Amino acid sequence: MNVALPGPLNDNPHLDRWVAFPSPGKVTVLTGRVELGQGVLTAMAQIAADELDVAMDRITIRSGDTEKAPNEGYTAGSQSIQFGGVALRQACADVRALFLDQAAKILGCKTGELSIRDGRIFRNGISTGQDYWTLSGAVDLNVKATGGGERKSVADLRNIGTSTARVDLPGKIFGESAFIHDMHLDGMVHARVVRQPNRGAAIGSIDENAIRRAAKGPIEFVRNGNFVAIIGDNETAVEAAGAAAVNHVTWQNVEAPTPTQQEASWLLQRPVVERVFGAPDAGNPQNKERFEATYTRGYIAHASISPSCGLAVYRDGTLTVWTHCQGVYPLRAALAKVLKLEPSSIIVHHVQGSGCYGHNGADDAAADAAIIAMQKPGQPIRVRWRREEEFIYEPKTPAMIVKVHALLDDGGKPVDWTQEIWSPTHNQRPGAGGNLLGALALPDPPPEPPPNDVPEANGGGATRNAEPLYNIPAKRILHHLVTEAPVRTSALRGLGAMPNVFALECCIDELAERAGQDPVAYRLSITADARARAVIEKVAAMAKWNAGAPVGSGRGRGIAFARYKNRAAYSAVVVELSVDEDIRLHHVWCATDAGLVVNPDGVINQLEGGILQSASWVLKEQVRFDNGIGSFDWETYPVLKFSDVPEIEIELINTKDEVPLGVGEVTAGPTAAAIGNAVSHALGARIRDLPLTRERIMAALLTE
């Protein structure tokens, strides 16, 4: 039987790319999805345990490894379970079916008489003495999946749907070697890179003596074109030299971002590629009321808690790289181009880093290590970025302007919706190497990639969630893809979804207010999708939503909703806060429908994280440009503290009966908009620009 395979299984059809039985009692499960702190390894183990009928503790997960694991591109876009998990589930079901066929052959019975319990095969409930491991010699997994293996019915799921302790947390809690930063290779030296300020910048002079004096220990310089690194046995000396080098290397052709470029408004009047989606232009009908509002957000940093790290060694014609990046195969392809090696002579292993939330410095740090390793054959190299280096050189999520144009019917409901967006790209992942920082400093840098953004088929970049899910007869998106940005921009959790949902969900509240309706009732009046209605109604019930609560009292509530990418999880959020000079979050309620949930506590953890990270973005975060990046540490780039966090209540609905939907990024947009709407409720004045700073609160109160 051949049926359509889930995408990643279709791309990696051989079953030995997914499952192995390496020794008696042991199962290895391979996945292209990597652990970023989201708990994906645990979820994959749960899936495999159910479909193979083995205990969780028999399973070892091997992930993100170009030697063995499947190529699933990037671990991004809330797609790991929705696509990768579904693929693994089918692969395991196919494997199980192959073993049952083999057992039936040996035992001379029908497969329907057989069952598996913790890897052991039973016939009509009686042990057969056979198991995965006795049969594994006779079952060839180097065959293509057929999709014929029957997946478990919901009633038979034991691990899927059960909150399960994360397999990676104990090592982190007991202080074990858990992160790439903790890896040690024999004979390893430490390295720091003297960063080229921008593409095209050239070294003027290097005061090596001054850097050596600052190092207070032996160091060596490694140089190739404008790529300069400092290496040595003693990390303390190398770190000191790396910090000092900033002041002892001069550069030509430096382009430093200016304070004017810091604000989203700078994006207007820049060169753009015009992109248009949706309904034809509505013209200017005279019989419809028109509402327009413009919302903005500045540049935001990933601000991972650990600076990026990469290790590499070039030995006997093979380059081996260890990285915490999101895609080992794409990185391998980019490194092959940059280093002029065959991809087959590069091995890339994923090792966990701190949370990345998107494209941070991880790929670049790995490339740094690889470039140095190629110049020092046989010498293992460990690059760890400095804190300041991570803040300054990590790709930022771009500033965005979102202008909503709505035409309204007599009842104040939108009949025509245009979401007009100005944004630089959300995708400068390594590609063909043209975005790897170290490569840009080499003598023959790869060309600058042409302007692009994440394709709409993959959820879009700046256009992500730009289309309202509401019943509006005509909807369109105008995307001005800004092709000149003052800094490198790339993917951060949710990409354009946060600014788009902030804009459209704040706008919906503004329209409700004009129509004299309660925000919950107004949303429900233009929502047909039953699952969307369900999360909105659920969160309103959880929060005991009180229509008509007084406006401008200093304390307020706001609601917002989104279905991530309009095809992943549904989530509605209510926020309660108070505003005086600053905004104080009190309580957040969230109802989410992610379909079949593998690890409920894991999903709740992700939703909480998305809520708090979004709250941090909205209340505190904007990268400062000060003729250079002015946000270079935790004092110049403050984030949410323990004292700032609200109580959070989350409920999951519909967790069994529907296909799994990606959940890791869904709360960011609704949280941002719910905060925006709650502030408006508290103040009686609308703030449309993020972050919601004290200055903006004061300005809003003054204009009121």
Next chain:
Amino acid sequence: MPKKIDFSVNGKAVSVSPDSEETPLLDVLRNELGLVGTRFGCGLEQCGCCMVLIDGAPEKCCTKPVGSVAGKEVITVEGLGSSEHPHPLQQAFLDEQAGQCGYCLAGILISAKALLDKNPKPSRVEIAQALDGNICRCGSHNRIMRAVEKAAAVMRAGAAR
């Protein structure tokens, strides 16, 4: 000839001879003593990933000269407990699944230990204040604070027995 510096780490006497007395304690722990549980986060004493107890007081050690701890007692996350014998805080963090990427947790556990040593029954506000020197970027704050409350209750019950 580098000077020898003697101190204790997790109850064991150690003697190190760094190139300089100014070498950060964090580098000595991680690179000389192989205790990698204390993490590097910023090197600026801002994020709290490198929190250790020095004579019982929580201190960030990424810029603390190793010479300054001569004769003192240093406790790192490895000194709190092990998977076989977890500290109540570690058990509570596991029970509450208090963490996402987990990079900040070693420092947070140390800050929490210092708090509970002084204040066995902290309020939520006191816990938050005690942890404000630690940054969690993933948004696990509420789980972490619940875990600290739970550990405090377990430790109080243990002390009462």
